[in-house]
Amino acid sequence: xxxxxxxxxxxxxxxxxxxxxxxxxxxxxxxxxxxxxxxxxxxxxxxxxxxxxxxxxxxxxxxxxxxxxxxxxxxxxxxxxxxxxxxxxxxxxxxxxxxxxxxxxxxxxxxxxxxxxxxxxxxxxxxxxxxxxxxxxxxxxxxxxxxxxxxxxxxxxxxxxxxxxxxxxxxxxxxxxxxxxxxxxxxxxxxxxxxxxxxxxxxxxxxxxxxxxxxxxxxxxxxxxxxxxxxxxxxxxxxxxxxxxxxxxxxxxxxxxxxxxxxxxxxxxxxxxxxxxxxxxxxxxxxxxxxxxxxxxxxxxxxxxxxxxxxxxxxxxxxxxxxxxxxxxxxxxxxxxxxxxxxxxxxxxxxxxxx
Amino acid sequence: xxxxxxxxxxxxxxxxxxxxxxxxxxxxxxxxxxxxxxxxxxxxxxxxxxxxxxxxxxxxxxxxxxxxxxxxxxxxxxxxxxxxxxxxxxxxxxxxxxxxxxxxxxxxxxxxxxxxxxxxxxxxxxxxxxxxxxxxxxxxxxxxxxxxxxxxxxxxxxxxxxxxxxxxxxxxxxxxxxxxxxxxxxxxxxxxxxxxxxxxxxxxxxxxxxxxxxxxxxxxxxxxxxxxxxxxxxxxxxxxxxxxxxxxxxxxxxxxxxxxxxxxxxxxxxxxxxxxxxxxxxxxxxxxxxxxxxxxxxxxxxxxxxxxxxxxxxxxxxxxxxxxxxxxxxxxxxxxxxxxxxxxxxxxxxxxxxx
DNA sequence: TTCAACTCTGAAAACGTTGCCAAACGCAAG
DNA sequence: CTTGCGTTTGGCAACGTTTTCAGAGTTGAA
Numbered sequence: 086x087x088x089x090x091x092x093x094x095x096x097x098x099x100x101x102x103x104x105x106x107x108x109x110x111x112x113x114x115x116x117x118x119x120x121x122x123x124x125x126x127x128x129x130x131x132x133x134x135x136x137x138x139x140x141x142x143x144x145x146x147x148x149x150x151x152x153x154x155x156x157x158x159x160x161x162x163x164x165x166x167x168x169x170x171x172x173x174x175x176x177x178x179x180x181x182x183x184x185x186x187x188x189x190x191x192x193x194x195x196x197x198x199x200x201x202x203x204x205x206x207x208x209x210x211x212x213x214x215x216x217x218x219x220x221x222x223x224x225x226x227x228x229x230x231x232x233x234x235x236x237x238x239x240x241x242x243x244x245x246x247x248x249x250x251x252x253x254x255x256x257x258x259x260x261x262x263x264x265x266x267x268x269x270x271x272x273x274x275x276x277x278x279x280x281x282x283x284x285x286x287x288x289x290x291x292x293x294x295x296x297x298x299x300x301x302x303x304x305x306x307x308x309x310x311x312x313x314x315x316x317x318x319x320x321x322x323x324x325x326x327x328x329x330x331x332x333x334x335x336x337x338x339x340x341x342x343x344x345x346x347x348x349x350x351x352x353x354x355x356x357x358x359x360x361x362x363x364x365x366x367x368x369x370x371x372x373x374x375x376x377x378x379x380x381x382x383x384x385x386x387x388x389x390x391x392x393x394x395x396x397x398x399x400x401x402x403x404x405x406x407x408x409x410x411x412x413x414x415x416x417x418x419x420x421x422x423x424x425x426x427x428x429x430x431x432x433x434x435x436x437x438x439x440x
Numbered sequence: 441x442x443x444x445x446x447x448x449x450x451x452x453x454x455x456x457x458x459x460x461x462x463x464x465x466x467x468x469x470x471x472x473x474x475x476x477x478x479x480x481x482x483x484x485x486x487x488x489x490x491x492x493x494x495x496x497x498x499x500x501x502x503x504x505x506x507x508x509x510x511x512x513x514x515x516x517x518x519x520x521x522x523x524x525x526x527x528x529x530x531x532x533x534x535x536x537x538x539x540x541x542x543x544x545x546x547x548x549x550x551x552x553x554x555x556x557x558x559x560x561x562x563x564x565x566x567x568x569x570x571x572x573x574x575x576x577x578x579x580x581x582x583x584x585x586x587x588x589x590x591x592x593x594x595x596x597x598x599x600x601x602x603x604x605x606x607x608x609x610x611x612x613x614x615x616x617x618x619x620x621x622x623x624x625x626x627x628x629x630x631x632x633x634x635x636x637x638x639x640x641x642x643x644x645x646x647x648x649x650x651x652x653x654x655x656x657x658x659x660x661x662x663x664x665x666x667x668x669x670x671x672x673x674x675x676x677x678x679x680x681x682x683x684x685x686x687x688x689x690x691x692x693x694x695x696x697x698x699x700x701x702x703x704x705x706x707x708x709x710x711x712x713x714x715x716x717x718x719x720x721x722x723x724x725x726x727x728x729x730x731x732x733x734x735x736x737x738x739x740x741x742x743x744x745x746x747x748x749x750x751x752x753x754x755x756x757x758x759x760x761x762x763x764x765x766x767x768x769x770x771x772x773x774x775x776x777x778x779x780x781x782x783x784x785x786x787x788x789x790x791x792x793x794x795x
Numbered sequence: 796t797t798c799a800a801c802t803c804t805g806a807a808a809a810c811g812t813t814g815c816c817a818a819a820c821g822c823a824a825g
Numbered sequence: 826c827t828t829g830c831g832t833t834t835g836g837c838a839a840c841g842t843t844t845t846c847a848g849a850g851t852t853g854a855a
Contacts, residue, residue, distance in 0.1 A: 107519070107601075108600055108601070110810090110811055110812085111811065111812070112811075115835095120834085120835085121834060121835035121836075122811095122812090122835075122836085122837095123813085123814085123834070123835055123836080123837095124833085124834065124835075126812070126813060126814085127813095127833095127834095129812095130812095130813080134832070134833065134834095135833075135834085136832090136833065136834090139833085139834085151596050151599070151600055153571065153574055153575050153597075153600075154575050154811090154812080155516070155575070155577060155810090155811055155812070156575045156576045156577065156812090157512050157515040157516040157521065157576070157577055157810085157811080157812085158516050158810070158811035158812035158813085158840090159811080159812055159813075160512040160812090160840095161510070161512040161513050161516050161810090161811085161812070161813095161840050161841065161842085162811080162812045162813045162814085162839075162840050163812085163813070163840085164462070164840075166512065168555075175541070176531065176537045176540050176541050176544070177534070177537045177538055177541050179532070179534075182531045182532045182537045183532055185531050186530070186531050186532050186558065189531070189556075189557065189558060193557070198555055198557070198572060198573075198576065199555070199556065199557065200523075200553055200554070200555060201544075201554065201556050202544065202548070202553070202554065203541065203544060216508065217553060218553075219508050220508050220509050220510070220511045221511045221512070221553065222510060222511065222512055241506050242508075244506070245463055245506055245508075246463070359736065359737060359740070362737070362740050363737075363739065363740045366739075366740045366742065380736075380737075381714060381735075381736075381737075382714060382717070382718070382735075382736075382737050382741075384718065384721075385714070385717050385718045385721045385741070386737075386740070386741065387721065387742060465840090465841055465842085466841065466842070467841075470805095475804080475805085476804060476805035476806075477805075477806085477841095477842090478804070478805055478806080478807095478843085478844085479803090479804065479805075481842070481843060481844085482803095482804090482843095484842095485842095485843080489802070489803065489804095490803075490804085491802090491803065491804090494803085494804085509841090509842075510840090510841055510842070511842090512840085512841080512842085513810090513840070513841035513842035513843085514841080514842050514843075515810095515842090516810050516811065516812085516840090516841085516842070516843095517809075517810050517841080517842045517843045517844080518810085518842085518843065518844095519810075
């Protein structure tokens with residue numbers, strides 16, 4: 086029949102056993118369909134200037150051979166990969182998974198693939214991931230910078246023309262790039278003000294390590310709220326550490342057992358809120374509680390947990406849209422988007438101070 | 441100085457304004473370092489057979505030009521992409537985010553990048569994602585099949601030599617491929633047996649749509665436990681639907697308000713558990729409750745929620761390891777790994793039947 | 796000195812696309 | 826029967842790597 090060429094490799098043949106069958110190329114398709122290579126390319130990429138007859142021949146051959154365009158070659162030739170990279174801290178953290186979901190949605194709508202990697206807060210790992218993404222020539226990057234990220238390599242890539250948007254924290258080392266952040270200061274302030282409005286004056290603050298931008302901003306908001314209300318900040322009521330660390334929950338127990346225990350607690354991030362909540366349930370203590378960042382089941386606790394909600398999905402969506410604007414060639418000065426928080430009242434933040 | 445060639449494009453030059461600067465290639469590096477192209481390639485890929493002197497020259501040139509290897513070209517030439525694709529239902533679901541995290545960890549250790557996409561349970565979308573991944577020539581795929589996936593395109597890719605491992609549900613359409621599943625039937629059975637052991641005889645079952653493999657397996661486990669205990673299955677106590685759907689929570693309220701209300705509830709997946717929990721809190725009703733799949737804060741509820749825990753991280757890890765074994769050329773018959781569940785007793789499952 | 800066996804190096808041919816270019820074709824008008 | 830124009834078509838040169846191959850040096854032994 087004249088089509089003894091470019092048959093898909095026979096997997097069961099002893100010769101090919103163990104050998105990954107190599108896929109047919111456009112050349113194979115062209116040979117099979119009896120047309121030129123360029124015609125195949127045109128059909129595959131939806132170019133209309135192909136006669137219906139030939140187009141049908143090509144499609145037929147494609148089906149018969151199980152041809153799939155090799156995007157590595159396409160990318161090499163075209164210089165764009167139709168993919169973007171996302172660096173977050175941890176997929177499991179709902180904040181980041183919501184962010185990732187929103188980014189994915191925007192990318193999907195744009196026919197772009199999403200490469201996601203978790204930095205696990207490790208600057209070395211972040212660096213490795215970013216450089217790897219750049220080697221793959223992603224069209225752009227959305228990055229949650231790690232604390233202590235050296236900015237140099239980021240700046241190099243940026244200068245090399247890789248668009249970047251930073252999320253959740255400002256770009257490190259004074260890099261001039263787009264960013265999408267939550268108003269951490271204002272959010273924390275409003276949460277603490279809420280506690281103050283309910284009569285609390287001794288308010289503990291549990292936050293992540295100070296070296297993290299958002300953590301320190303929130304502590305700043307906490308301090309500011311107290312100061313505005315004329316309450317002296319008591320440093321023994323402030324605990325800043327990784328929520329998963331050993332002494333985190335114990336610090337709360339210690340405070341509550343102290344001479345002048347706090348009557349309310351401000352948990353400056355979702356990990357803290359959950360760790361503290363668990364500790365409170367265990368000891369059956371009920372100080373007022375306001376958490377920063379909403380979480381699933383906050384409304385199913387008793388009492389429901391009052392939170393300062395932020396909007397990770399919005400952050401992701403806005404960042405992705407801004408990134409694609411840059412990819413499409415937008416050249417203006419860098420944008421800083423700051424998202425307002427919303428206080429959600431559920432009960433735990435309205436507990437009056439125990440006297 | 442002789443290096444007036446291959447300078448990085450000047451972004452501020454009016455000519456290049458708006459034009460993405462094209463990155464230096466190995467050729468540029470070679471010219472700059474005054475060596476051959478192959479030598480640069482060798483240095484970049486860590487080939488040792490290069491004299492220290494030349495190697496230093498090359499590294500220097502690389503630094504000066506900000507060269508980064510173009511992986512599209514590398515991939516095209518080598519035929520492997522060092523990346524794998526993961527298709528899950530939804531990143532936000534903790535089951536899948538834990539799975540994804542584990543897969544990422546294995547991939548990272550293998551220097552492989554991870555492409556993740558959410559099918560959102562849409563067979564069309566799954567198909568599009570899988571084909572897109574295949575066009576990118578991922579080295580392998582880990583897939584959560586959607587219900588009603590047609591198997592044909594999967595089989596084609598499989599035959600074309602793309603290794604695949606299916607997770608959470610068996611491969612569709614009788615495809616012969618590796619899979620890693622939870623023992624849904626056994627897990628559900630043990631959860632319901634636990635309720636029976638605590639004296640319950642009227643046990644409601646809330647599950648996802650029956651068309652989902654895991655959902656129907658769990659319902660089967662529920663039925664089996666009842667039958668073994670000599671309890672007649674009451675179909676009005678079984679509700680199968682998407683947990684997010686309108687009537688899901690209301691169905692529970694209706695049952696509890698009925699003539700012969702259930703004294704216990706078996707929630708066959710984490711979404712159901714959470715939705716039901718919220719409903720129960722709202723109405724202050726306290727039937728016994730056992731949920732399938734553990735969740736954050738299950739221990740912080742009052743009472744703590746007894747669950748049949750499954751291990752999404754293990755599923756992901758095992759699937760990824762199996763996938764890499766296939767990528768490395770392992771040819772044996774397909775493996776089916778079934779993971780046991782573990783009952784975690786926390787209180788809600790030990791509530792005695794109200795009389 | 797010669798030859799063999801190294802090590803190091805660069806030229807050149809892939810890899811599978813895309814996109815430019817020119818040739819070939821069809822058809823209508825002159 | 827030309828001429829001209831517009832539409833299809835195929836050839837061919839990129840794209841930036843890796844890899845093979847053979848040549849050029851170097852060394853050591855005969």
